[in-house]
Amino acid sequence: MGGPDRVERQRSLGKLPVRERLDLLLDPGTFVEYGLLADHMDEGLAAKGSLAADGVVTGIGEIDGRRVAVIAYDFTVLAGSMGEVGERKTARLREIVLRQRIPVVWLLDSGGARIQSSSGSTFAGAGALFREQVALSGVVPQVGALLGHCAAGTAYIPALTDFIPMVKGTSSMALGGRHLVKAATGEDVTEEDMGGSEVHNKHSGVADAEVASDEECLALVRRYLSFFPSHNGEDPPETESTDPVDRRCEELYSIVPTAPRRAYDTRKVVAAIVDADCEPVEVKAGFARNLLTTLARIGGQPVGIVASNPMVLGGALDVNAADKAARFVWLCDAFGIPLVFLHDVPGFIVGTAVEKQGIIRHGAKFLFAVSEATVPKISVVLRKSYGAGYFVMNGLAYECDHLSIWPTAEIAVMGPDGMVNITMRKHLEGFEEGKERDAERIRLAEEFRANIDPWIAAGHAQVDEVIDPAETRHVIWKALRANRTKEVDRPWRKHGVPPV
Template identity: 75%
Template sequence: MSNSPDLHDWKPLVEDLAERRQQALAMGGPERVARQEGMGKWTVRRRIDALFDPGTFVEFGQLADSMDPGLAAKGFMAADGCVTGVGEIDGRRVAVCAYDFTVMAGSMGAVNEHKTARMREVVLRQRIPIVWLLDSAGARIQASSGSTFAGAGALFREQVTLSGVVPQVAALMGHCAAGTAYIPALADFLPMVRSTSSMALAGRHLVKAATGEDVDELDMGGADVHTKVSGVADLAVADDAECLATVRRYLGFFPAHNQEAPPVTATDDPVDRRVEDVYDIVPTAPRRAYDVKRVVELVVDDGDFLELKPDWARNIVTGLARVGGQPVGILANQPKVLGGALDVNAADKAARFVWLCDAFGIPLVFLHDVPGFVVGTAVEK
């Protein structure tokens, strides 16, 4: 045995490893990749490349397969439909769990849930932010090796454990139902791609079978529903590129964890400059409306303001900006809507934003111009 010529021949093993890696990088194969792109969506690996600084992403569990004998006939399932790992955004480490719709519709299987559990453990232990890139049909009901989703309760429990400890971002980039629609509801920041993403308790086929209602994903849980009606989502964006750029921008305001100070950036905007133009915006007549967003843009560094939930509870404005390079949270009454008076949704919007900033040590700037609360039977109900 010791004299065997094949004993130290590593070439077959190295070639096998290279082939397995290529299979993983090929995702669901050329046809499914082409279909994904034909829907106006980027592939999971293109999304990850756009999210992180070039060359910084280190993948965890790249060679994973489903390991479910009941699905063996479907062949190799690249990364079991979920790409996980750690990369850098503006030089700071961030974890990612990105579902791959080209592999079993990005459904949640036993192996990929083990991978995401590992990432949640890494995030909590190393105190780094986590980003979910969601494009998934939810739990993998085709699984034959027991109820794989039954153990996913740990996912939601651990998201609650992470809440207020590290920033959590959930980007909706495709149609998500059930399990992967619960993830964003527990995250801090939720952008949605307007034409391709949705989230709902069930997909349209199940809704049709259960209730007889014939509805498409966008009408049931698209960006317009969740940015204008429910208020669950924070922003509607045009496409994958804008979504990922917005995620990077958002994280730039936050520390890696709640024991670290928010990152201060250099700015050429003098912190002691006067804001004389505010007199041309705010009227002396108390009953005359004006757009408080114009005031915000005058006050903050370089007029750069990331507004959150701009289309929901529009009578109050919330968002992130910088003053003297220091991240700040802005809360401003909006006289253009309901005269700036507060209602239930505005109070909820403001409270959630205050909690977020408080958790990560971001100072708050209040711009008050409020006549009080909306009154009457409608708000009491």
């Protein structure tokens, strides 16, 4: 590390020294370091003296007995900047990750590229690490933990990983640091305002979680990786659960109102059906809050849950929700984690504002991800599932492996009120505006509602079961077990061309 003064400065900022971070992340006594004695070897930095490990600690340790590679930048050494020797160390570790097929965790606290060493035309040979991250994507889990600043090109390191937790108040990422932004635009900004945890968890959607401290961040990384295999050739790790798979969830009767427009917190539904002895990891909890994406377990089996959230926008889908869901589906599918969809969706938001945002393109991305996913896909309709919202939430036509519906739930192209307003508009104009027209609208809506009945869909073999809500957990578990050996044949292609 960079000496006692710099270590103390690190602590004063609320950040742990790099080796204490490693101690918290890894099982005790398991870390094997690579390049411990590395130094900068740069004549231009001779006045700086020795730079411990050239500002980055690399090696392999274990988390819950499973191997994981770690690349940890040390901000006490020249602001954790990326030098030639340090990059040689990280490149070697990335090669080892690919050969041994083990997850890689980046502990990011870096000022970016070491300008003193890369300001000339030799920069033309830089950038291999990003290409190598792409090569690792979907092969091994990658985590980019933001424990400090991550500026300029190094911001792409976390962006190319699968999971990005950020520490509130001490971490940030942006393509330009505040000094560069000032020079380029004249704008005076703080690191927090430009790329802090709130920016990326609530607005940009780049990050996946916001935590209060280094300790909490590293514990979250350990918990996140517990749901994933070491590589895409393994099955996700199952655990023993003390929570009975056939536990009745009678609290669901009161959590989900039968009235289609009354809001409720879908997190309570998720908590009711997943294993009580396994703490879930919600991904992008602060972003696109009209949809939940959560890693959890049911009967010890890791699952990725995609759930409508009527507490926000009534659960209707917008561009951010579509992006959030598509990425989560791709993540789970890449590592063999089955998907569970909990429907309570009125469809996609419509109007000029969302069209200008590209709602068709973003919605198609969600549709593309669900369509190409080959893991077991289980759907439960809790209350309603309308139009294209039903499609993207893994409707029957999307190789849904089991589709169940609650007795009071609805699947339709749109809700009864929408049908009346569109198909009976001329008819309604014949009634006096006010109570008379409203009464006729209600009467017509009830007529339409009579044809939106789960038993009709079941009679046409378009849903597999109409279930007691209290049996939801058990039904999902049985469906997961029934489809655990699923294989899907696809026509050969180099890759699809997803909407972006």
